[in-house]
Amino acid sequence: MVDDCVVYETTVDHPRSALWAVLGEPARYPRFFRGISGCDKLALSHYGAPPEYTMRACLGPGEVLDHRLRTVIRRTDDQLVLAGVPDTGGWVSIKLIEVEKGRTQIKVVFFKPMLRHRLGVTWTESQIKRWARDGIRRVCDHLAGNPDKLPERDGARGGRVTAFKVLAQAGVFTPSRPDRTARQLRALAKWGSTIAGGYGAAAARSAKRAAVEDETGVLTFKAVDDSSTRLARGLMELGVRPRDKVGVLARNHPNLVRALAACAKIGVDTVLLNTGLAGAQIVDLLRAHRVTTLIADDEFGPLLEHVPTDVTLIGTGPHADDWDATLAALASGQPVDPLPAPRRPGRLVVLTSGTSGMPKGARRPTPASSTPRWSSPGSRCAPTSASSSPPRSSTAGA
Numbered sequence: 001m002v003d004d005c006v007v008y009e010t011t012v013d014h015p016r017s018a019l020w021a022v023l024g025e026p027a028r029y030p031r032f033f034r035g036i037s038g039c040d041k042l043a044l045s046h047y048g049a050p051p052e053y054t055m056r057a058c059l060g061p062g063e064v065l066d067h068r069l070r071t072v073i074r075r076t077d078d079q080l081v082l083a084g085v086p087d088t089g090g091w092v093s094i095k096l097i098e099v100e101k102g103r104t105q106i107k108v109v110f111f112k113p114m115l116r117h118r119l120g121v122t123w124t125e126s127q128i129k130r131w132a133r134d135g136i137r138r139v140c141d142h143l144a145g146n147p148d149k150l151p152e153r154d155g156a157r158g159g160r161v162t163a164f165k166v167l168a169q170a171g172v173f174t175p176s177r178p179d180r181t182a183r184q185l186r187a188l189a190k191w192g193s194t195i196a197g198g199y200g201a202a203a204a205r206s207a208k209r210a211a212v213e214d215e216t217g218v219l220t221f222k223a224v225d226d227s228s229t230r231l232a233r234g235l236m237e238l239g240v241r242p243r244d245k246v247g248v249l250a251r252n253h254p255n256l257v258r259a260l261a262a263c264a265k266i267g268v269d270t271v272l273l274n275t276g277l278a279g280a281q282i283v284d285l286l287r288a289h290r291v292t293t294l295i296a297d298d299e300f301g302p303l304l305e306h307v308p309t310d311v312t313l314i315g316t317g318p319h320a321d322d323w324d325a326t327l328a329a330l331a332s333g334q335p336v337d338p339l340p341a342p343r344r345p346g347r348l349v350v351l352t353s354g355t356s357g358m359p360k361g362a363r364r365p366t367p368a369s370s371t372p373r374w375s376s377p378g379s380r381c382a383p384t385s386a387s388s389s390p391p392r393s394s395t396a397g398a
Contacts, residue, residue, distance in 0.1 A: 006110040006125050008132040014143050016096045016104045020077045022139050023094050023106070026053050026069070031350070032142065033135035040252070050074070052085065088112070108132050194345055195257075196264035199225050212254045219254055226336045228261035233339070234330025235262060235293070238312065242267035242342045245289055249273040249282065249296040255316040255327055259295050267342025271349045279303040286311055289349065295327070 012019070022028050030036045038056040045052075050071040057065045072091065073081035083091040090112035097105040110128055199221060202211065207222035219227075240246065246268045250256045263270045271289050273282060283306050286294065291311060296304065298317035307313065314330070315323035 004112050006128045008108045008110075008129045009105065010133065010136060011099055011103065011105045012136070012140050013103055014140060015102050016077045016098050018143050019096055019104055019106065019139065022142070023096070024074070024076065024080050026055070026080075026082065029055075029135075032138040034131060053082075106136060108136075194264040195261050196228070199228065199257075199261055212257055214253055216254070224254075224257060224261065227331060228258050228265060229336050229339060230331040230334035231258050231262040231327060232265040233334040234325075234327075234332075235266060238293075238314075238325060238330060240266060240268060240293055242346075243344065244268045244293065245271055245291045247271045247273055247286060247289070247291040247294040247296075249275065249277075249294065249300050250316050251275055251297060253316070258331075259316070259327065264346045265339050265342075267344055267346045269347045269349060272351065274351055275300070277303075279306060283307055285351070298322075 022032065026039045027041050029039050036055060036057045038054075040054050042052045042054060051074070052068065052070045055065075055067045055069060057067065068085040069082045070085050071080070072083050073079055073093075077096060079093065079095045081091055081093045092111070093107075093109040095107040095109075097107065099105050110132075199211065202209075203221040203225040205221075208220050210218045211221040211224050212219045235246075244266075246263050248256070248259055248263075248270055250259070260270060271285070271291055273285060277285070279302075282303055285291075286307060293312045293314065294304070294307065295314045295316060298315055298319050301315070301322045304313060312324045313322075315326045318326070318328065320326050320329065
């Protein structure tokens with residue numbers, strides 16, 4: 001069993017302010033810390049309330065933890081302390097200490113780590129420290145401008161074998177009846193370890209199982225797979241082609257999942273726009289990334305008044321007046337016949353926070369040798385059969 005208190009310290013060649021821009025924002029952790037697939041900031045319960053987050057993490061093969069965290073201490077460029085909700089006595093502290101100009105000591109303290117999960121007792125002190133070290137190393141590589149190490153290409157035999165292994169560990173590919181296993185393998189071989197491959201494999205294994213749940217109801221894996229195929233056909237009829245750039249400005253809900261899966265099936269590069277952007281920033285980013293189509297929630301319509309006229313605007317909601325098309329209209333009447341796989345898998349482009357200027361795009365390679373990232377940053381609509389209950393879609397704090 002791990003000790004009640006685990007301390008990891010390191011000194012890096014980056015200023016405190018730059019480190020704080022990442023380590024002081026838990027919503028950015030999924031990009032850097034292994035196993036964290038989502039961290040959403042929740043709406044404040046009342047004015048002046050400390051920020052709270054809901055985090056989804058995978059602690060081992062097929063083990064998913066949904067955990068709520070509250071901010072106990074937050075001093076800009078200095079210290080962040082997070083504790084669990086409800087209070088279990090456990091917390092984590094990140095302290096930044098300036099050693100000299102441009103050089104910072106990072107001190108991470110875990111008190112009663114992993115207390116709320118049965119796998120927590122199997123984590124040793126060295127494993128916890130290694131996890132923290134690896135995450136901080138990725139943060140430093142990001143700040144230094146070093147690109148993430150690319151996994152093997154999906155087209156390579158080794159990359160596919162590794163992808164199957166990772167998907168099996170995540171609970172997406174689970175051997176069952178021979179006919180279902182064959183369909184799973186075909187879906188993964190066709191789409192690779194993309195969101196389309198994840199939902200396709202899950203639909204082949206558990207077609208009627210709940211995949212996405214929100215206040216409007218529950219969608220099964222088959223429903224997500226079929227509806228994303230219809231939407232992909234509608235988008236192609238609208239003129240969207242493989243390798244086009246499609247922007248997505250949406251909160252967490254089923255239509256976001258459909259849109260991401262449809263884009264993966266077409267093979268477009270999907271640019272995920274932050275929901276907190278101002279109108280001028282949105283226009284600048286669309287131009288910088290040469291986005292030709294933008295899928296957005298109705299609430300963001302007023303921010304899009306100055307979007308270039310050559311960008312096709314598609315609404316995720318029911319109101320069609322202010323949009324060139326809606327997702328529902330595009331998918332309506334389309335067949336669910338299987339689509340051919342794109343010659344090159346679609347890519348996800350996520351944006352940095354833009355603390356030093358306009359947000360920059362960071363391309364996420366199609367995962368093969370790392371944990372699959374099925375959902376957008378902050379989304380909890382992940383196709384894993386490991387969860388004990390259907391993933392919920394939430395707009396709070398997204």
